[in-house]
Amino acid sequence: MLLSKFYFMLPENLVHAKIPRANHNSKLTLIVAPAGFGKSTLAMQIISEQPQRAAWLSLDEHDNDLSLFVSYVINALQQVNASIGQDALNALQSDDVPMPETLATLLTNSMVALRKKIMLVLDDYHLIHNADVLSFMERTITYATPNLNVVITSRHDPQMPARWRANGWIHDIRADDLRFSPQMASTYLNTHLNLNLAASEIDTLMQRTEGWISGLHLAGLALRSTTDRSGFVAQFGGSQRFVIDYLMEEVLQQQSDDLQDFMRQTAILARMNADLCAAVVNQNDCAQLLEHLYTQNLFLVSLGDGWFRYHHLFADVLVLSLSAEEKATLHHRAGNWFQDVGLLEEAVTHYLAANDVIAAVNCVADFALPAIGQGDHLRLKHLLSLLPTTSQALHPALQVAQSWFYAHAHQLDAAHAALDQITTQDEVVQAWMETIHALIAHSRGNMDAILPHIATARQHAQPPDLIGLYDWLSGVALWEQGQSLQAIDHVHAALRNPSVYNDPFGYSGINFFLSDYLNQMGRRQEALAICERLMADLVDADDNLMAHAAPMVGQAGILYYEADNLETAAYLLKTNIHLSEPMKLTQGLVLGRLYLALIDYARDHKEDAYRTLHDARHIATRTGSSPFTLAVDAVENGLYLRDGNVERVTNWLTQLPLTHPRLPFIVHLTAVRGWVYTEDARALSAIEILETKARQAGRERHLISLLILKALHYDHYTQHEDPLETLREAVKLAAMGDYSRAFLDEPPRLLALLTQVRDAAPTFVDKLLPNEAKPIDIAQSMVDPLTERELDVIKLAALGYSNREIAAKLFVAVSTVKTHIKHAFSKLDANGSRTRAIAHARQLGLLHDI
Amino acid sequence: MVTQSTYYIIVVQGHLGTLFQNAFAHMACLSRPDGTTRMTGYLPDQAAVFGILNTIERLGLTLVSIQAQEQSV
Numbered sequence: 005m006l007l008s009k010f011y012f013m014l015p016e017n018l019v020h021a022k023i024p025r026a027n028h029n030s031k032l033t034l035i036v037a038p039a040g041f042g043k044s045t046l047a048m049q050i051i052s053e054q055p056q057r058a059a060w061l062s063l064d065e066h067d068n069d070l071s072l073f074v075s076y077v078i079n080a081l082q083q084v085n086a087s088i089g090q091d092a093l094n095a096l097q098s099d100d101v102p103m104p105e106t107l108a109t110l111l112t113n114s115m116v117a118l119r120k121k122i123m124l125v126l127d128d129y130h131l132i133h134n135a136d137v138l139s140f141m142e143r144t145i146t147y148a149t150p151n152l153n154v155v156i157t158s159r160h161d162p163q164m165p166a167r168w169r170a171n172g173w174i175h176d177i178r179a180d181d182l183r184f185s186p187q188m189a190s191t192y193l194n195t196h197l198n199l200n201l202a203a204s205e206i207d208t209l210m211q212r213t214e215g216w217i218s219g220l221h222l223a224g225l226a227l228r229s230t231t232d233r234s235g236f237v238a239q240f241g242g243s244q245r246f247v248i249d250y251l252m253e254e255v256l257q258q259q260s261d262d263l264q265d266f267m268r269q270t271a272i273l274a275r276m277n278a279d280l281c282a283a284v285v286n287q288n289d290c291a292q293l294l295e296h297l298y299t300q301n302l303f304l305v306s307l308g309d310g311w312f313r314y315h316h317l318f319a320d321v322l323v324l325s326l327s328a329e330e331k332a333t334l335h336h337r338a339g340n341w342f343q344d345v346g347l348l349e350e351a352v353t354h355y356l357a358a359n360d361v362i363a364a365v366n367c368v369a370d371f372a373l374p375a376i377g378q379g380d381h382l383r384l385k386h387l388l389s390l391l392p393t394t395s396q397a398l399h400p401a402l403q404v405a406q407s408w409f410y411a412h413a414h415q416l417d418a419a420h421a422a423l424d425q426i427t428t429q430d431e432v433v434q435a436w437m438e439t440i441h442a443l444i445a446h447s448r449g450n451m452d453a454i455l456p457h458i459a460t461a462r463q464h465a466q467p468p469d470l471i472g473l474y475d476w477l478s479g480v481a482l483w484e485q486g487q488s489l490q491a492i493d494h495v496h497a498a499l500r501n502p503s504v505y506n507d508p509f510g511y512s513g514i515n516f517f518l519s520d521y522l523n524q525m526g527r528r529q530e531a532l533a534i535c536e537r538l539m540a541d542l543v544d545a546d547d548n549l550m551a552h553a554a555p556m557v558g559q560a561g562i563l564y565y566e567a568d569n570l571e572t573a574a575y576l577l578k579t580n581i582h583l584s585e586p587m588k589l590t591q592g593l594v595l596g597r598l599y600l601a602l603i604d605y606a607r608d609h610k611e612d613a614y615r616t617l618h619d620a621r622h623i624a625t626r627t628g629s630s631p632f633t634l635a636v637d638a639v640e641n642g643l644y645l646r647d648g649n650v651e652r653v654t655n656w657l658t659q660l661p662l663t664h665p666r667l668p669f670i671v672h673l674t675a676v677r678g679w680v681y682t683e684d685a686r687a688l689s690a691i692e693i694l695e696t697k698a699r700q701a702g703r704e705r706h707l708i709s710l711l712i713l714k715a716l717h718y719d720h721y722t723q724h725e726d727p728l729e730t731l732r733e734a735v736k737l738a739a740m741g742d743y744s745r746a747f748l749d750e751p752p753r754l755l756a757l758l759t760q761v762r763d764a765a766p767t768f769v770d771k772l773l774p775n776e777a778k779p780i781d782i783a784q785s786m787v788d789p790l791t792e793r794e795l796d797v798i799k800l801a802a803l804g805y806s807n808r809e810i811a812a813k814l815f816v817a818v819s820t821v822k823t824h825i826k827h828a829f830s831k832l833d834a835n836g837s838r839t840r841a842i843a844h845a846r847q848l849g850l851l852h853d854i
Numbered sequence: 855m856v857t858q859s860t861y862y863i864i865v866v867q868g869h870l871g872t873l874f875q876n877a878f879a880h881m882a883c884l885s886r887p888d889g890t891t892r893m894t895g896y897l898p899d900q901a902a903v904f905g906i907l908n909t910i911e912r913l914g915l916t917l918v919s920i921q922a923q924e925q926s927v
Contacts, residue, residue, distance in 0.1 A: 039914040159911055218914065244889040246868030248914055253871060320912045324876045 026175035037179035040218030043157035068134035090544040108143030183215030222251035271322035369399040377469020400428040435464035454481035472501030486701035516555040526704025528741035535560035554583035568744035648844040739765035753849030867916035
């Protein structure tokens with residue numbers, strides 16, 4: 005891919021008069037004609053009015069790769085306007101290459117707000133045959149707003165939907181439009197080249213070349229050094245030889261033998277500068293030779309910065325005279341040169357053209373492992389794709405790279421199988437193999453296996469590219485083992501490693517984990533500071549958040565939710581969902597909705613809350629992510645509990661896969677809450693097991709919720725334990741990080757208890773209470789309060805007495821008890837259910853004294 | 855479907871010198887009085903056919919006709 009700037013051949017003032025004009029809704033200017041018809045020259049002419057508004061791509065065979073093609077297109081467009089396509093570029097960095105449609109949407113979305121027209125020129129589009137690339141361009145053009153105009157030059161018609169032409173979207177320019185008129189030919193030959201040809205001679209040349217620009221150009225070159233011009237024209241006119249064939253021979257014969265050799269040998273190069281030519285032809289005067297060819301208009305196109313290429317048609321003709329052996333030697337020299345200067349794509353192409361697969365493989369292998377370590381995944385994938393499919397087995401580093409890509413795409417069995425095939429003594433390669441084993445273990449949730457693999461890897465080698473990974477994986481493993489402080493040290497170390505910055509999703513991802521870890525440890529402010537720093541960094545030129553900022557934005561939303569700042573939280577969570585949408589980042593789409601549902605519920609929009617959860621479940625199920633689905637169920641059942649819908653929760657509790665290896669903490673917590681509310685015997689022991697773990701690991705955020713539940717449990721069911729001491733500890737822990745919602749998402753009864761532990765953190769507790777220092781009036785919190793008698797009946801029912809027993813205790817008739825119960829049920833919104841009535845009453849704090 | 859080696863007759867506009875004939879090494883080239891070149895030869899498969907068509911496009915030649923024939927020719 006080259007950004008060509010200059011074209012020879014057509015002098016500036018020689019403008020095609022015949023070119024049809026574009027209509028207003030045309031989105032695509034399509035210049036289709038055979039080789040040598042001046043397509044690129046015309047494209048230059050089209051953009052020449054406003055070259056600074058045009059992005060130019062000269063395509064080659066390498067560009068048949070979606071990631072590469074899209075990144076080149078966007079880089080070119082960003083030269084015109086830096087705000088274009090950053091999201092699409094970032095999307096390319098993620099583990100799964102996005103769909104062409106997704107990339108096209110991201111790109112066109114970023115151009116909606118553009119005020120000025122922009123042109124995208126795709127030169128030599130006939131070289132593109134990759135279906136993904138073609139479909140990306142099809143979508144991009146379909147969605148393009150009127151301010152994007154695509155110009156395509158191609159030797160044959162590209163595939164496109166028939167409706168484009170019907171819609172008037174295509175501005176067609178074809179071979180006949182590009183032929184020189186006799187007038188243009190005369191201006192070119194007589195005025196520009198000063199050949200003084202007679203009108204009849206011009207006629208002969210026109211007939212012979214049919215206005216073909218390359219033919220006329222060659223004729224001009226040949227005539228320039230010919231004394232008998234009339235004789236030349238007559239002879240050419242009388243010949244039946246193919247125009248280019250005849251004229252190339254003439255033109256070449258006029259050059260010195262040395263120059264002819266130089267041209268033929270360098271014609272194997274897709275692009276060249278003096279240094280490269282010197283390496284390929286073993287000569288030193290290449291700079292002068294190139295300069296001579298260029299000034300003499302001998303087929304060279306300047307690409308700027310001392311780079312040239314031959315005009316495609318003439319290069320193809322020039323190489324015809326080389327033997328296969330000569331070509332192989334020349335390609336090999338070119339491969340060496342490109343490898344030395346680090347242009348590996350071209351080195352590989354030349355080695356393969358020289359039939360030297362081993363050289364090509366070694367060239368990629370030297371690059372592979374550092375590339376993985378530095379997050380240069382796109383380029384490595386592309387280099388691998390250039391090699392023959394069987395060549396990975398030729399070098400262990402390539403096998404490692406392949407395994408790495410499988411592991412990243414969550415094809416864990418394939419990754420494992422690829423590792424099993426490697427036999428090597430190379431310490432660095434073995435270190436990589438162990439690291440990938442650790443990654444696979446991580447993806448499988450087999451956390452205990454990570455640290456042994458990393459330890460073995462460290463023994464093999466400690467290349468700079470791997471140190472960051474060692475730290476990161478060790479951090480995750482230690483965290484899972486409850487070694488929180490060491491885990492955080494390792495994550496910090498990983499973030500200090502410069503290689504993580506090269507991978508935007510990796511960098512954002514590791515920061516997300518760090519923030520999450522800190523929050524779980526009760527360090528909400530520190531966790532939030534990380535989010536805010538990242539959010540300030542991860543913006544494009546227009547200050548818009550980029551897609552890979554999504555996890556940090558969502559995490560910030562959660563942290564604001566914790567502190568009961570619902571408005572900010574809702575805004576951030578919606579932004580997170582919006583940013584996660586184009587790339588379908590499950591985490592953002594599900595987690596964002598979970599917390600939005602909690603916010604809805606907190607604002608008393610219960611129906612919205614359940615609807616949002618329904619959406620979240622749908623997304624989690626679609627992606628088959630069981631931890632996410634379990635989390636959605638947990639949040640939903642948490643809301644059922646708050647509603648007093650105990651039966652549903654009981655049902656959920658019986659089906660809960662408590663042995664699931666990666667059960668989210670929210671599931672544990674909701675299960676415990678369910679047991680507390682349903683008087684399940686498991687409640688206290690479950691709390692104590694989790695509490696011990698949380699204390700050992702320093703997960704204070706977990707501890708806060710567990711202590712609150714323990715206090716509620718003591719308050720409800722035991723006379724021996726004092727709930728207030730437990731609650732006091734929770735308040736002290738929560739006050740520092742302002743974990744308000746931990747208390748506000750529990751039944752109002754908790755608030756009544758809180759007034760009694762105000763001394764633990766007065767400011768914090770006062771903030772939680774709806775009306776400062778005044779215990780809430782429980783009876784008033786119901787729309788229609790229970791009468792004293794109804795309350796007595798419910799209390800006895802909660803203690804498990806039957807209607808008959810209650811009647812006996814209260815010295816009333818059974819029918820009276822039934823009437824009281826009926827009224828109470830209706831006031832408690834229990835819908836005829838005794839269990840539900842009791843749960844509601846408990847939730848309202850009416851039963852705290854039994 | 856043509857699966858076996860098939861005999862092809864390809865006609866392009868203009869006579870070809872030795873240099874250009876090199877580009878079609880597996881075909882016999884015959885210059886005809888009507889100013890066209892007739893290239894004939896056996897091509898193993900469709901990939902070979904499209905390889906030739908691609909070369910014709912690359913060199914800017916004009917394709918006049920292409921015809922596959924039974925082996926008895």
